[in-house]
Amino acid sequence: MARIGVDVGGTFTDLVLEAEDKNGEGKAVFLHKVASTPADQSEGVLKGVLEICNIAGISPSDVRMIVHGTTVATNITIEHNGAEVGMLTTRGFRDILHIGRHKRPHNFSLQFDVPWQSKPLVKRRNRIPITERLLPPSGTIDQALDENEVRAAAECLKSRGIYSVIICFMYSFLNDAHEQRAKAIVREVMPDAYVSCSSEIANVMREYERFSTTAMNAFVGPKTSHYLRNLERKLGSAGLSPHLRIMQSNGGVSTVDKCSREAVTILMSGLAGGVMGGRWLGEISDTPNIITVDIGGTSADFSTIPDGQVKVMNPRDTYVGAYPVLSPMIDVVTMGAGGGSIAYIDEGGAFRVGPRSAGAAPGPACYGRGGTEPTVTDAQVVLGRLDPDHFLGGDLAIDAELARQAIRTHISEPLNITVEQAALGIIRILNSNMSLTIRANSVAKGYDPREFSLAAYGGAGPLNGVALAEAVSAKEVLVPPAPGITAAIGLLETDMQYEFARSVLLVLKNVQQASLDRVNCAIDELTRFCQDSLQADGVPADKQSYQRIAECRYHGQGFELRADIPDGPLTLENLDAVKQNFHEQHRRDYGWAFSDVDVEIVTVRIVGTAKTPRLRWPDIEVATTSDISPALMYERPTTFDDGKTYATPRYARPRLKSGHEVAGPAILIQHDSTTLVPPGYVARVGISGTLKINRITA
Structure with missing residues (x-):
């Protein structure tokens, strides 16, 4: 049996294969890298899978699992080329997606852009009001769903050629009956439509964020679903019949079916694999405190892992672009800073690097594929840090003179400096930009980089690792055994994971057991959802584990933090444990806590996990002499x-x-x-x- 991790980057697709050793003495690990195919990522994935099977000397039919990290959904949001979306919503609330929360993206700008208005996920003409009404706090029906209006709305969207539809009713997180009935009607009228209900995608309070999350799911869903199912078909046609698993934004993997229906959960798929690879590096290095620096061809990703624990972002921070997305995401930040990042002189004469990238095609100028603009890779070549005859082990021929020519034409001559000075300037600007982002993800969140090791990986990370560690005062630099493949390795170190959440507003001061029983009912039901999902994937009960989370806030606060719920039913006796867990989390995040202020549970979240076998990375030979x-x-x-x-x-x-x-x-x-x-x-x-x-x- 063999399993493969495949991580698709902007420039390269990285693969790791673990298979039974031919001598029967354990596991053997094989690594490979192929050029990404941005037009259709599945082509590069399939090519890489077949080639690594050949390298390992196994038949494609021997592959039993492929774990895939993809940027398909991410790229759709960046390029804003998703599906045309239609929306059915409660009458009187048609413009929630337009109004948002009246937050100004730039407080002191008179010409600022409001993306959710200038580039709405759902155009106003496609947001159709429906007569229905539920009442809080119980979700009782005040006005029945007008099924004729639903049917007419579906016919209207169908006539416009819209086949991605969201159904977002007020208070549906308390009672989803109207949304489910409307979904059934839409499917009758449009059997091939991609339909998303807010109660399925983000079953929590805050109507704007819930509606926006559902809209994002419908915006990226059709193309993402097509890609995943197309990849599944191509693998089958090539003689592979593996369990295909997809990396999610929360650091777990799930099935093609689930990720096709809930595409919003894989918006950070590609980034999450890199963070999990950083955690793996910390484990094999016996180093619990890690700052991950994953620098590829197109972007650089950063995360802080204290004590070996991958952090999940607070709901207030989970934005994709300018759109709020209430889907759990690993706390990772990304910027356009990679080997392919283009250096240029802007209109004001300033020397800049990125975020625009040369990508895989045409790539840096030194690749000789038609690129003429100078990139970070070209600068490294000019400085003698990348040798033309050993780039990618000699697999990719590069031309140092083309790199010099690009830097001379676009940077050196306009600034009247030498080519070497210009190349060094490119690297310094890049490192300065990245160090600021690292500090924002560590120092600004209460973590002292002097207590952390900086893990430098990705194809370009180890070239910049020491400079970045100096800039942020990290205590040392760690470089994994296979830096360019670490994100793919992280995919094989990731557990299968399902999450279900429900809002259950409850102030814990003077609470009665009857109110706690309401929370217990939600916990039990969400646990059953996780259990059913894991069992459907063939995970036996003894391999399942569950994390119970209460998302809490001080009464009157705007957003929540996660607090663990103790085992067993919530009672008046163990309730203090939830409060204390929240106080401790608040102190970690903000440096202080109010032990005498009322605590409120807003949402209950259950995370169901099935552990996967850990990658058995082989030890290397021990030196008997210091002679290198x-x-x-x-x-x-x-x-x-x-x-x-x-x-x-x-x-x-x-x-x-x-x-x-x-x-x-x-x-x-x-x-x-x-x-x-x-x-x-x-x-x-x-x-x-x-x-x-x-x-x-x-």
Whole structure:
């Protein structure tokens, strides 16, 4: 049996395969990388899967599971080319998606854009009011659903050629009967339509956020569903019949069926795999506090993992673009800063890098595929940090002169500086931009980078790791054994996961057991939903585990924080545990807590998990001597961040053994990445092949 992790990036598609060792002595791990195919990601995925099977010497039919991290849904939101969406909503509330919360994106700008108005997910003419009314707090029916209006609305949307429909009624999180009936009618009229109910996508309070989340699901859903099912078909046609699992934004994996219906849950699929890879690196390095820096060809992603615990964003922060999305997401931030990021002089004469990228096609100028604008990769080539004859292990030929020409034409000559100065400027600007983002995800959230190791991976991460660690004062740099494949490795380290939530507003001061029983009923029902989903995927009961979460706030606050619910039913005796868990979380997030202020439960969330086998990464050979000369390849001049050029030895990283030390200046070359060890630093090789880079102390 074999399983594969496939992570699609903007430039490359990364793969890792774990299979039974042919000698029957455990597991063997194989790595591979192919060019991404932005027009249809499934082509690159299928090509990579077949090639890695060939590398491993196995038949495609031996693959039993493929875990896939994809940017399809993310790209739809970035390019704003999703489906035309129709909406059925409670009469009188047609304009909630337009009004939003009257937050100004830029408080002091007179010309600011309001994306949810200028680029609405649902155009006003396609938002059709329906007569119906539910009453809080119980969800009792005050006015029955007018089924004739629903049918007429469906006919109208059908006549307009709209086949992605959302049904968003007020207070449907208290009672979903009207939404479910309206959905049934829409399906009668439009049997092939992609229909989403707000009570299915975001069954929680806050009508604007709930409606926006449902609209986003319908906006990205049809194309995402088509991609996932098309990939499933292509795999089958190529002789593969694996369980295809998709990485979700919350750090768990789920089925094609679930992710097709709830496409909003995989908006951060590609980013989440990288964070899980960072957690894996921390585990194999015995380093619990990690700041992840995943730099690929198009973007850079950052996350802070304290004590080995992946953080989930607060609901108030879960935005995709400018649209609120109430879907659990790993706390990760991304920016347009990768190897393909384009350097340019803007209209005001300022020297800038990114966020625009050369991507996979045409790619950096040095690729010789028609790109003429200078990129970060071109700058690394000019500085001698990437060797043309060993880029991607020699699989990709690059032309250093094309890199110099692009930088000279677009940066060096306009600024009247040398090509080398311009190249160094590109790297410094890039690192400055990234360090600010890292601080926003760590220092600004109460975490001291001096207590964290900076994990640098992605194809370009190890080139920038030390500079970024210096900029944010991280204590050391960790480089995984396969930096360019780490996000794919993270996919195989991820558990299957389902989440269900329900709003149950309850102030805990002087609460009675009868009110707590209402919460217990919600917990039991949501747990059954998780259980049914896991059982449908063939997960036996003894492999299932559940996390019970109360999303709480101080009475009168605007947003909630997560607090664990103790095992067993909620009672007056164990209720204090929920309060204390909330106070502790509030103190971690904000630095303070009010132990004497009323606590309110807003939402109950159940997370059902099925553990997957962990990837068995092989140990490397232990060195019997400190001599690293067998790994030495050659020396070439290289310019470092201090602006000085040194004769810098190149070492083949796969030839280094556990216990070896490489003092800078040095460059460690491997197929999927290149690691830069500046002067004054030393890289130490661990038993797993991981590098720890520290400043040399006297």
